[in-house]
Each structure stands twice: as structure tokens, then as C-alpha cells.
Amino acid sequence: MESERIILALAALAQPTRLDCFRLLVKHEPDGLPAGEIAAALAVPHNTMSAHLAVLARAGLVRSRRESRSIIYRADLAVLQQMTLFLLKDCCGGRPEVCAPVIDSLTPCCPPAKEKRRVRSRV
Template structure:
């Protein structure tokens, strides 16, 4: 990942509705959620939520798959991993011991 791909992803997550939807999808990996379930969880109308979902899909944070008559949305864990690595790549100027608390926090959850 580079700045050109990280910035749109970070901008997409900077909106409360999109951030909550993405976090909800991460919690429901690997099975994902239907678009209807996401709309219900958001409390928004279908059309308003679809706009937010389109932003997440465009940035590669969410993958959409047709399953029967439903659209199943899934968090793209590979994109999330790339974004997190991009943010932490130069963590503590290569001094791993300074990043250990962050890694420990991630490992416990």
C-alpha cells in the first residue's frame, strides 16, 4: 500500500457511519453480512446507506458478493492488513521494543 491508496481508505473510515459499518463487518468475518442487515444496523435508509457502502467498496475495504438473492458484504481483511502495516511500517523508527505494547494489544483481542 502507498499514500495514494491509503488516503482514500483512511478518508472512507473517517466518517462515523462507514467506520461503524466496517467495524461491524470485521466482527462478522468470514461470513459477512447482507446489505439489509447492514442497513438495519445503521438506522439509515437503504439509499443513504448504499452511498456509504459504495465508498467502502471503491476503496477496497469491503467486498460484495451475490449469494442467491442477497448481496453479502465482507470486510477485505487483506486491505485492512495492508492499511495497518502502512500506518505502522516505520513505527518507532525500527525499535521493535517500543512497538511491543501495540502488538501485545492486537494479539490479545
């Protein structure tokens, strides 16, 4: 079942430290952050942070690469995308009118991203 992966991602984010960690990494998206800086920024012991990072990695929400002595973590938005898509896909089971407002409220979040289609001024 595909939902197992979704549950893994939901459970990974359903924890304060991990949610903060993920958000922090998203904020540093192109570059990423070394594990030590993440632990310091969130005021969490390094081993605790390490365990949380492992959970996030297992859920596919973050990726890591070694860089000299540090290990740099980056957020991976693909799973988040799948998760959102999964939850909204279900809501669209034949009834687009149900989730249309959700999509609608989401769109103004990234207005300048689209060029082919104009975003209505609904803010």
C-alpha cells in the same frame, strides 16, 4: 505512491456510519450480510447505505457477491492489515523501541492464534 490507498482506507473508516458498518461486517465475518440488513441494523436509508458501501468497496475494505435478490457484503481484512502495517512500518524507521509497545499491547488480542511461539502472560 502507496499512501494513496492507505488514505483511501483511512478516509473510508473516518465516518461514523462506515466505521459502524465495517465493524458490523467484521462481526459477521465468515458469512457477511445483505445490504438491506446492514441498512436496517444501522437505521440508515438504503440509498445512503449504498453510497457508504460503495466507498468502503472502493477502499477495498469490503467485497460483495450477488446471492439471488440480495447482495452480500463481507469485510476484507487485507487492507486493514496493510494499513496497520504501513503506519507501524513507518514508526519502525530504525527504531524498533518506538513501536514495540504497540505491538506488545496488540498481541494479547489474539493469544490462541499462535502455536509456534508461546504468548507471554502480559495481560
